[in-house]
Amino acid sequence: MRKPFSIPAFTLDEFKQKAMGEADILSLHPCIIRGFIQSWPAFRKWADFDSLAQMFGSFPVTAGAPQFTTHKNVKMCQVKTDFASYLDYVQNPDRLEELFKDQWVKGSAETLRSMDMPLYSGNLRIVRHSREAAFEDIDPLLPEPLACWNNDIPYFYQTGNHLWLYVSPAGALTPLHQDNNAVIAYLAQLTGHKEAILYSPDDKRHYYNPAVGYLDPHNPNDAEFPTWREAQPWTASLKEGDLLIWGSNWAHHVVTHEQSITISFDVINDSNLDDYVRAEDWRAEFGHFAMANEDMIRSRIKDPQVHQALDNASKEELGATLMRTILRTALAGTLTEQSRAVKERMLAILDQEESALVPEAAQ
Numbered sequence: 001m002r003k004p005f006s007i008p009a010f011t012l013d014e015f016k017q018k019a020m021g022e023a024d025i026l027s028l029h030p031c032i033i034r035g036f037i038q039s040w041p042a043f044r045k046w047a048d049f050d051s052l053a054q055m056f057g058s059f060p061v062t063a064g065a066p067q068f069t070t071h072k073n074v075k076m077c078q079v080k081t082d083f084a085s086y087l088d089y090v091q092n093p094d095r096l097e098e099l100f101k102d103q104w105v106k107g108s109a110e111t112l113r114s115m116d117m118p119l120y121s122g123n124l125r126i127v128r129h130s131r132e133a134a135f136e137d138i139d140p141l142l143p144e145p146l147a148c149w150n151n152d153i154p155y156f157y158q159t160g161n162h163l164w165l166y167v168s169p170a171g172a173l174t175p176l177h178q179d180n181n182a183v184i185a186y187l188a189q190l191t192g193h194k195e196a197i198l199y200s201p202d203d204k205r206h207y208y209n210p211a212v213g214y215l216d217p218h219n220p221n222d223a224e225f226p227t228w229r230e231a232q233p234w235t236a237s238l239k240e241g242d243l244l245i246w247g248s249n250w251a252h253h254v255v256t257h258e259q260s261i262t263i264s265f266d267v268i269n270d271s272n273l274d275d276y277v278r279a280e281d282w283r284a285e286f287g288h289f290a291m292a293n294e295d296m297i298r299s300r301i302k303d304p305q306v307h308q309a310l311d312n313a314s315k316e317e318l319g320a321t322l323m324r325t326i327l328r329t330a331l332a333g334t335l336t337e338q339s340r341a342v343k344e345r346m347l348a349i350l351d352q353e354e355s356a357l358v359p360e361a362a363q
């Protein structure tokens with residue numbers, strides 16, 4: 001096995017210096033910026049359970065042990081609940097049975113008790129739009145000089161990209177996975193202690209087997225991942241105030257060691273916009289949304305290509321067709337220079353794909 005590399009940790013000033021000297025520092029390795037989030041209003045306002053229950057208690061969530069699965073043979077327990085009940089469980093794990101009576105989607109309270117792993121809710125969706133108040137509490141969003149182009153991408157927060165809030169008890173597990181949509185992502189540690197293991201996308205063949213899923217870095221299976229020893233692990237120990245940020249498609253495995261509150265955020269900028277546009281996940285989410293709101297889309301959008309896609313395209317194709325129409329409409333109006341540049345770049349990629357699909361005789 002390769003000796004793990006410690007993910008480099010910087011002060012904000014050191015990070016700035018380093019990142020100015022490297023065109024795309026996050027493609028080289030993930031980075032930790034110690035203390036970065038101490039100036040966020042959320043660092044105080046979101047760091048206790050009573051405030052969180054008050055702000056987000058009624059939101060629906062699922063909680064799983066593990067958080068989700070990324071290997072075909074891993075069994076999980078899962079409940080469908082609201083965030084207030086989940087917070088109650090984290091503080092009083094003994095109340096498991098009474099808190100989640102008929103809400104088990106997978107497994108049961110009894111199975112969970114035999115598992116030696118707590119429930120973990122990772123899908124508290126606190127924003128649906130870029131204008132929501134939550135953003136005021138996590139300002140500045142990114143350490144300089146990193147840019148964030150999310151707001152120039154139509155429907156960014158409705159198409160599989162997120163500002164998440166993760167509350168987890170000691171022992172909670174997020175198994176190895178890559179995030180959707182080639183996003184740059186971070187974990188901002190408000191309270192508690194987590195340990196993360198990350199792997200570069202260049203090593204993917206060593207930790208991902210399409211027939212079974214992802215490696216368990218703490219319990220590698222030689223038959224399923226014969227070359228896992230070739231993969232270079234990068235490790236991080238995250239404490240209160242730290243920001244761990246990684247580039248597109250870095251896989252990550254995260255264990256909570258001490259009850260934890262973390263904010264996670266997805267970012268698009270110059271370094272990953274093209275990969276974002278080519279990703280399937282936002283297309284599927286957008287196409288799914290369009291299918292579920294077919295009447296509204298048909299009445300508001302007159303483009304015959306969208307109507308045709310609603311009739312007979314896959315949800316990914318529908319999502320891409322709808323995005324092209326939205327981009328074209330936006331580009332016909334007044335935009336900032338930056339917003340125009342992002343949208344033109346997105347449309348060029350989508351148009352190019354589309355023309356590659358049309359048979360030559362029809363062109």
Ligand SMILES: O=C(O)CCC(=O)C(=O)O
Binds near residue numbers: 179194254255
């Ligand atoms: O903090 C965790 O448990 C994992 C979070 C994660 O996978 C993410 O934010 O992408």
Ligand SMILES: [Fe+2]
Binds near residue numbers: 177178179252
């Ligand atoms: Fe993730």
